[in-house]
Amino acid sequence: MLRKSVERNVLAQFLVNELQVARFRDYCPNGLQVEGRREIKRIISGVTACQALLDEAVRLQADAILVHHGYFWRGEDMRVVGQKFQRLKTLITNDISLFAYHLPLDSHPIMGNNAQLAKLFGFEVTGRFGEDDLGWLGTWTAMATASAADVAAHISNRLGREAILIGDIDQAVTTIAWCSGAAQNMLNAAIEAGASIFVSGEISEPTVHLARESKVAYLACGHHASERYGVQALGQFIAEQFGIEHQFVDIANPV
Numbered sequence: 001m002l003r004k005s006v007e008r009n010v011l012a013q014f015l016v017n018e019l020q021v022a023r024f025r026d027y028c029p030n031g032l033q034v035e036g037r038r039e040i041k042r043i044i045s046g047v048t049a050c051q052a053l054l055d056e057a058v059r060l061q062a063d064a065i066l067v068h069h070g071y072f073w074r075g076e077d078m079r080v081v082g083q084k085f086q087r088l089k090t091l092i093t094n095d096i097s098l099f100a101y102h103l104p105l106d107s108h109p110i111m112g113n114n115a116q117l118a119k120l121f122g123f124e125v126t127g128r129f130g131e132d133d134l135g136w137l138g139t140w141t142a143m144a145t146a147s148a149a150d151v152a153a154h155i156s157n158r159l160g161r162e163a164i165l166i167g168d169i170d171q172a173v174t175t176i177a178w179c180s181g182a183a184q185n186m187l188n189a190a191i192e193a194g195a196s197i198f199v200s201g202e203i204s205e206p207t208v209h210l211a212r213e214s215k216v217a218y219l220a221c222g223h224h225a226s227e228r229y230g231v232q233a234l235g236q237f238i239a240e241q242f243g244i245e246h247q248f249v250d251i252a253n254p255v
């Protein structure tokens, strides 16, 4: 059977539109970050374009890699040395393209990380909040009366990772707010939006005090764990659109 393929720049343009890339003021370029071979038949997706993911993509003979965390972050050392050199060398030597989508992939209403978390957790989405509407609001209708501890146990179970809950564990939860990744700084915005608990990936020392003093619980469920789903959904969507192969590779990360 003849395998189908998509031309690299056709895929890049398709994703600019699909993910509404121009809408976001981001900390990195979104789209094709490193140019590889023209014809793409096999795409590997992963959370972060770390060396282990690149090595696996080489082993699997991928034509392109699709990630949430790519390269060239604002403020980083611009020199091509050390870790960055090794990663770029691997991509260029093997003629593999790197496509990266950060905020557009958090935000997308169907394939985004937060939409996918709602699906995974069984939450009913009721609204959005915060800058660029990156925060999501919803309810957990499966539980008539849920406590913060119930929500924490449910999310830990779905993600296969123990989440850190800060605040009163018996506190009744009505509105749940969430934002994948390192969105702990959105706790204030979640409080203003009327959330009873805010769920994100990471946690910082000041987050603990704000959660305790505001009486809005905070749940840190893992940066990596909360961002595994958007890129998988996007990879699957691309595979279906163009009839190409897609495989998600999970490089485990405890944070």
Ligand SMILES: [Zn+2]
Binding pocket: 068, 069, 180, 181, 182, 223, 227
């Ligand atoms: Zn992230």
